[in-house]
Structure formats: C-alpha cells, structure tokens
Amino acid sequence: xxxxxxxxxxxxxxxxxxxxxxxxxxxxxxxxxxxxxMSTEEWRRTFTEAAALGVMQVHxxxxxxxxxxxxxxxxxxxxxxxxxTNLITSGIGLTAERIAALSAAGLDHVQLSIQxxxxxSADRIAGYRGxxxxxREVAAEVVRAGLPLTVNxxxxxxxxxxxxxxxxxAIAWGARRVEIAHAQYYGWARRNRAALMPSRxxxxxxxxxxxxxxxxxxxxxxxxxxxxxxxxxxxKACMGGWGRRLINVxxxxxxxxxxxxxxxxxxxxxxxxxxxxxxxxxxxPAFVAFRGTDWMVEPCRSCxxxxxxxxxxxxxxxxxxxxxxxxxxxxxLSPFHGQVDAVVLAETGSVVPDYAYRSLRLKD
Amino acid sequence: MSxxxxxxxxxxxxxxxxxxxxALRGEWVLLAPERLLxxxxxxxxxxxxxxxxxxxxxxxxxxxxxxxxPRERIAADVGTMLSGLAAKRLLDWR
Numbered sequence: 001x002x003x004x005x006x007x008x009x010x011x012x013x014x015x016x017x018x019x020x021x022x023x024x025x026x027x028x029x030x031x032x033x034x035x036x037x038m039s040t041e042e043w044r045r046t047f048t049e050a051a052a053l054g055v056m057q058v059h060x061x062x063x064x065x066x067x068x069x070x071x072x073x074x075x076x077x078x079x080x081x082x083x084x085t086n087l088i089t090s091g092i093g094l095t096a097e098r099i100a101a102l103s104a105a106g107l108d109h110v111q112l113s114i115q116x117x118x119x120x121s122a123d124r125i126a127g128y129r130g131x132x133x134x135x136r137e138v139a140a141e142v143v144r145a146g147l148p149l150t151v152n153x154x155x156x157x158x159x160x161x162x163x164x165x166x167x168x169x170a171i172a173w174g175a176r177r178v179e180i181a182h183a184q185y186y187g188w189a190r191r192n193r194a195a196l197m198p199s200r201x202x203x204x205x206x207x208x209x210x211x212x213x214x215x216x217x218x219x220x221x222x223x224x225x226x227x228x229x230x231x232x233x234x235x236k237a238c239m240g241g242w243g244r245r246l247i248n249v250x251x252x253x254x255x256x257x258x259x260x261x262x263x264x265x266x267x268x269x270x271x272x273x274x275x276x277x278x279x280x281x282x283x284x285p286a287f288v289a290f291r292g293t294d295w296m297v298e299p300c301r302s303c304x305x306x307x308x309x310x311x312x313x314x315x316x317x318x319x320x321x322x323x324x325x326x327x328x329x330x331x332x333l334s335p336f337h338g339q340v341d342a343v344v345l346a347e348t349g350s351v352v353p354d355y356a357y358r359s360l361r362l363k364d
Numbered sequence: 365m366s367x368x369x370x371x372x373x374x375x376x377x378x379x380x381x382x383x384x385x386x387a388l389r390g391e392w393v394l395l396a397p398e399r400l401l402x403x404x405x406x407x408x409x410x411x412x413x414x415x416x417x418x419x420x421x422x423x424x425x426x427x428x429x430x431x432x433x434p435r436e437r438i439a440a441d442v443g444t445m446l447s448g449l450a451a452k453r454l455l456d457w458r
Contacts, residue, residue, distance in 0.1 A: 057400060146379055147379065147380070150397050219450070219453075
C-alpha cells in the first residue's frame with residue numbers, strides 16, 4: 001500500500017479532567033486520571049512530530065485543557081512549530097490573566113462550550129453551579145484579549161426548544177462563529193441517550209429555526225450546523241474519512257483515528273510513547289483497518305458515494321449493527337436503517353431518565 | 365453585484381485567519397477556525413495584499429501590474445472573492 005497522504009489536523013485530548021459533568025461528553029466512559037497523562041515533554045515532542053508530518057491545525061481539548069498547568073507552555077510550543085492552535089474549552093479555569101498569557105503565547109482561536117441560554121438549565125446540564133455565569137465572563141475576556149471566539153452548543157432534549165436563543169447568545173457574546181451540533185450518541189451521550197434524544201418533531205423544528213437564523217445573520221456570524229444524524233438520509237463522512245485527515249491523541253498518548261475508536265474491539269492502537277507519530281499514521285493497525293474503501297462491505301462497496309461519506313461512522317455501525325464494517329445505519333441504504341428508527345421511537349418517550357453525569361470515578 | 369467593496373476601505377485578515385505556505389505539500393493555504401482552504405496563485409496574490417494598510421483600490425491597482433487583465437475585470441474578481449470571504453467572517457474591512 002502506498003504511503004497515505006499526510007494528516008491536516010490533530011485533536012489533542014490533553015487531559016480527561018474536567019470540572020463539568022456534561023452527560024453528552026465525547027470522552028470514553030473509562031476516563032484516565034492525572035497520573036496517567038503524558039508529560040509536558042511528551043506532548044511537546046508529539047506536536048513537533050505532528051508539524052513535521054504535515055499537520056497544520058492543532059485542537060487542544062480534553063476534558064478541560066485548562067486543567068493542565070502547562071497549557072500556556074504547550075500553546076507557545078505549537079505556535080513556534082508553525083501550528084494553527086485552537087483551544088476547545090469549557091472556560092472553567094481560565095482567568096483573565098491566563099487568557100492574556102495564552103493570547104501572548106500565540107493562540108489562534110478559542111472555542112467555548114455553552115450548555116443552554118437559560119443559565120439555571122445550563123448549570124443543571126453541566127452539573128456545576130455557576131458554570132454559565134463564569135462562561136459569560138470568559139467569553140467577554142476572550143473577546144477583550146482580541147482572540148477570535150467560536151461558541152459551541154450541543155443540542156438535546158433539555159435545550160432544543162432554545163436552539164435559536166443559543167445562537168443569538170453567541171452573537172451577543174461577540175462570537176464570529178457558532179457551532180450548533182445536535183448530540184451524537186457515542187461515549188457518555190450513548191449512555192444517556194434516553195435522557196438526551198429529542199423527538200423527531202422537535203429536531204425538525206429546531207433545524208428549521210437554526211437554518212432561518214443562519215440566513216438572517218449571514219455576514220455577522222458563521223453558523224456551523226451539525227444536524228442530528230439519526231434523522232439524516234446519508235451518513236456524515238466521519239472524521240473526513242478514517243485515517244485520511246485527522247489524528248486524535250488521548251491523554252495517555254494513544255493515537256486514534258477518531259475519539260470513539262476505542263469502542264471498536266480488537267483494534268490495535270499504538271501510542272506516541274512507543275512509536276513516532278509518522279509511523280503510527282502510516283502503519284498502525286488501527287489506522288490501516290478502515291482507511292480507504294477496500295475494507296467495505298455492501299451496500300458501501302458498490303456505492304457511488306463511498307468516496308464522499310466513506311461509509312459514515314464505524315463506531316455507530318458497530319453500536320447499532322454489531323459489525324464496524326457495515327454501512328453506518330443512519331444511511332437509508334443500510335439494511336439496518338430500521339434500527340435507527342426503533343431507537344428514536346424507543347428513547348423519546350414521556351418519561352425522561354436522570355442524567356448519568358460524566359465522572360472520573362468510574363474507572364477502576 | 366450590490367455588495368461591491370467600498371474602494372477606500374482596507375481589507376485585512378482578522379486574527380485567527382492566516383496565510384501559510386505549506387512546504388511539505390508545496391501549496392498555500394488559508395488557516396481559519398475549524399477550516400483550511402487551499403488557495404490558487406491568484407488568491408494568494410490577492411490575500412498577500414490584504415494587510416489592513418492598502419485600500420481596495422490600491423490592492424486592485426497593484427494587481428493590475430501583476431496580471432495582464434483589464435482593471436475593471438480585476439476589480440470585479442477581487443471584489444467578489446473578498447466579499448465572499450467577508451461573508452464567511454474570514455476577512456474584515458477597515
């Protein structure tokens with residue numbers, strides 16, 4: 001096999017530690033503690049290798065990346081390596097001084113999560129009293145520092161009626177860009193699916209509201225609208241294609257083609273603690289497993305869209321069909337597509353269960 | 365087009381949007397929040413002049429010296445491109 005084209009982006013999950021407990025967190029159910037995390041030096045080496053490999057954008061994420069004391073140092077290192085550096089944060093742990101230091105270190109962009117436009121509801125979703133008020137201050141401090149701000153909101157049952165208000169809050173806070181992303185059911189969101197999933201009617205109403213606001217505010221704010229894939233016709237090209245554009249590095253240095261890839265059993269995942277990043281990208285069995293289109297089964301194998309959506313999401317195929325090689329069942333061509341409708345119907349009943357808040361305590 | 369730029373306003377790339385020459389792939393890209401746009405040589409010539417110093421008119425005048433094309437044609441093409449980037453919040457007017 002020829003060497004794959006180089007990756008363009010790297011998502012660095014610097015830590016799993018986070019003061020919030022959002023029930024849709026994309027982190028795995030089994031979270032790593034501080035003692036298992038990579039050192040500053042290991043992360044620096046990873047970023048240096050990423051730049052040499054062809055990565056142009058680094059997304060510093062978590063958990064909450066501000067929980068790392070070396071965050072400013074790591075941003076400075078990325079900037080010196082010529083990497084476009086994006087901080088994906090809850091805002092908790094970012095003081096005005098720290099934001100100024102990150103800005104001076106060469107940070108390019110801040111993406112701040114919000115939970116709801118109603119602050120009481122937002123704090124309940126985050127499982128953290130005062131989070132919403134603090135985020136409002138952080139947004140103001142980011143804008144004051146001259147950093148471009150994106151506001152990110154995950155849409156689900158508790159806030160879907162305020163999707164438009166969330167977008168308008170992002171404008172009021174001075175964001176140039178807003179991501180309105182309907183919950184994707186992996187990790188903690190899979191566990192909390194029955195508490196999170198809105199009805200199809202609610203989803204359709206919210207999508208129309210966001211699309212109307214997107215048009216009305218064009219030129220003021222860029223709206224990236226990720227529609228709920230359980231209601232879609234074709235799957236999304238997850239990660240832009242497996243092992244094609246993006247790398248995910250976990251807090252302990254494990255290198256994944258997507259953040260949920262460890263849910264796929266038998267995937268041999270390599271670590272930057274034992275291998276160079278370029279070697280992992282080219283040769284690690286986890287990256288090779290679903291790269292390209294040769295691994296596909298029908299209906300993907302003979303589908304004209306196989307180079308467009310790459311069969312969708314492997315993790316979702318596994319979760320809903322039992323085999324990661326199958327077409328993502330959100331595709332209307334999948335023989336398992338009925339499973340999706342069954343899940344939507346079964347989990348949008350009138351009884352809403354309590355959240356299982358994301359928590360570090362679950363790991364043995 | 366009704367949204368033709370004001371000739372005296374100054375186009376600039378805002379913080380968070382930058383031009384980069386990618387030596388590994390031998391191409392120019394525009395890096396922006398959660399985006400990466402590949403640029404052709406014409407786009408690079410235009411964006412390298414969007415420094416916040418030069419007016420739209422001055423940018424066009426300068427490009428007329430580089431490209432063998434009528435000024436009106438260049439002004440229209442540059443205006444279309446910059447207005448498109450501004451609509452995506454990838455370019456500001458000063």
